[in-house]
Amino acid sequence: MLLTLPERVDGKLARTFAGDLNRELMNDRPRIVVDLSQVKQIDSEALDTLLDCMVAVANRDGAVKLGGVSPEAATMLELTRMDRVFEMFPTVAEAASSFSVARLEPVSEQAPEPAAA
Amino acid sequence: MYVGAIVTIANRARCEGDSGNLPRKRPGSHQSTPQLLLGSPFATWDVLGQSVLDRTLDRLRVFGIDHVSVISEDGLCRWSQPGPFTYKSSTAAGFWPAWDSVVSQYLNHGMATLLLVRLGPYVELDVSDFLRFHRESRGPLTQAHHSPGPLDLVAVDAKQLRNAEHSFRARLSTMIANRREYKFNGYLNALAEPADFRRLVEDALRGRCGIRPIGQEVEPGIWVGQGAQIERSANVLAPAYIGANSYVRSSCTISGASAVEKQCEVDCTTSVDNCCILPGTYLGMGLNVSNAIVGAGRLFHLGRGVELQMNDDRLIGITPSSRQLTRSALAMFGAVSTRASRTASLMKARRFGHFR
Numbered sequence: 001m002l003l004t005l006p007e008r009v010d011g012k013l014a015r016t017f018a019g020d021l022n023r024e025l026m027n028d029r030p031r032i033v034v035d036l037s038q039v040k041q042i043d044s045e046a047l048d049t050l051l052d053c054m055v056a057v058a059n060r061d062g063a064v065k066l067g068g069v070s071p072e073a074a075t076m077l078e079l080t081r082m083d084r085v086f087e088m089f090p091t092v093a094e095a096a097s098s099f100s101v102a103r104l105e106p107v108s109e110q111a112p113e114p115a116a117a
Numbered sequence: 118m119y120v121g122a123i124v125t126i127a128n129r130a131r132c133e134g135d136s137g138n139l140p141r142k143r144p145g146s147h148q149s150t151p152q153l154l155l156g157s158p159f160a161t162w163d164v165l166g167q168s169v170l171d172r173t174l175d176r177l178r179v180f181g182i183d184h185v186s187v188i189s190e191d192g193l194c195r196w197s198q199p200g201p202f203t204y205k206s207s208t209a210a211g212f213w214p215a216w217d218s219v220v221s222q223y224l225n226h227g228m229a230t231l232l233l234v235r236l237g238p239y240v241e242l243d244v245s246d247f248l249r250f251h252r253e254s255r256g257p258l259t260q261a262h263h264s265p266g267p268l269d270l271v272a273v274d275a276k277q278l279r280n281a282e283h284s285f286r287a288r289l290s291t292m293i294a295n296r297r298e299y300k301f302n303g304y305l306n307a308l309a310e311p312a313d314f315r316r317l318v319e320d321a322l323r324g325r326c327g328i329r330p331i332g333q334e335v336e337p338g339i340w341v342g343q344g345a346q347i348e349r350s351a352n353v354l355a356p357a358y359i360g361a362n363s364y365v366r367s368s369c370t371i372s373g374a375s376a377v378e379k380q381c382e383v384d385c386t387t388s389v390d391n392c393c394i395l396p397g398t399y400l401g402m403g404l405n406v407s408n409a410i411v412g413a414g415r416l417f418h419l420g421r422g423v424e425l426q427m428n429d430d431r432l433i434g435i436t437p438s439s440r441q442l443t444r445s446a447l448a449m450f451g452a453v454s455t456r457a458s459r460t461a462s463l464m465k466a467r468r469f470g471h472f473r
Contacts, residue, residue, distance in 0.1 A: 080404065
């Protein structure tokens with residue numbers, strides 16, 4: 001699920017977005033990407049809500065990742081030390097692709113041949 | 118010999134739109150357009166306990182300038198000391214009327230040399246040597262030059278202002294064409310960008326310029342202003358400055374040549390690294406403030422070049438004592454159109470105690 005936050009995000013708006021998340025939380029291992037590329041202003045209440053979402057998602061073995069973090073949002077995340085809590089990516093695409101799990105190769109039952117000397 | 122000085126503080130709009138007869142900005146020169154930092158000109162913000170404006174006025178007094186007046190962008194004018202002068206402009210009357218009024222009064226009281234300083238850049242110039250050069254060169258106008266170019270620092274022969282028929286501005290214009298150049302290689306900071314302001318603070322803390330912190334050096338490289346409190350568990354790493362009446366609460370870390378100016382409060386566990394915290398700033402609990410200039414409810418991040426308006430007192434706000442100070446200043450001076458003027462006025466009130 002992709003959530004795109006607007007230029008100004010306050011607690012009220014963040015709670016509205018959190019409401020949208022509830023549907024996603026019905027699934028196991030919810031995967032949320034929050035697009036912060038447009039954000040110019042975000043207050044601490046909104047960051048609190050984002051943190052609550054992360055906890056709720058983590059409780060269902062999912063993850064919230066931040067993509068396209070604007071310099072303003074990055075500054076706020078750093079100020080509140082939340083840059084250490086969230087995984088952040090330069091773009092939304094990179095954040096989304098980070099969810100893909102590396103495919104496991106089938107393991108041969110035969111013992112590998114010894115390497116030639 | 119009577120020397121009168123005019124120190125002007127102009128904002129970006131004035132300098133770009135109408136620099137009048139003062140030398141204009143040229144590419145590569147240090148006649149920099151004074152930039153605004155968090156809503157005010159750099160010159161009005163404190164650098165280790167005293168603003169660039171106040172430090173400039175002090176330097177002029179040390180070098181024996183008889184009278185100094187400060188004219189802000191909107192024409193508000195303050196005299197440096199009581200005397201024969203009258204206070205003409207109590208409201209915003211415009212820059213040039215105030216400037217003409219000051220020059221006229223200087224001339225009426227026998228001024229021999231007029232010194233014009235625009236802030237602008239921070240310059241550590243030997244003013245007495247500059248004035249001696251001006252007198253000996255016998256030119257109508259002398260302008261200080263640093264290696265990158267001319268500076269907004271000019272000495273004018275007052276006789277030339279008296280003798281002509283046109284306005285002072287027009288007379289000054291004609292003199293600029295015949296100016297002499299005074300070259301100097303001392304410390305200069307263009308103060309054109311927020312990074313320049315930060316560099317000035319760091320240079321001062323590391324002893325690279327003549328600015329000395331206002332306070333006591335309690336440990337090597339750590340200066341503390343009067344009435345400042347630092348909790349025992351707080352960690353202050355040299356060089357650092359904690360201004361007068363500031364409070365650094367428990368488990369805070371102040372590092373990276375940071376300056377916490379007067380009447381600030383740094384709340385518990387917050388770390389401040391490579392920062393200038395401007396007077397009257399409250400930093401909330403548990404923050405990580407790094408590589409930034411913070412003040413007046415705003416944060417400028419030096420690395421990212423963004424300025425954030427903080428509408429959240431839990432994070433960054435104004436200390437109660439600072440609010441009280443602002444209220445007192447407003448009550449004293451009435452409505453003034455810009456914060457820059459308020460700050461300049463307030464500083465003059467404190468320094469010279471002369472208002473009518």
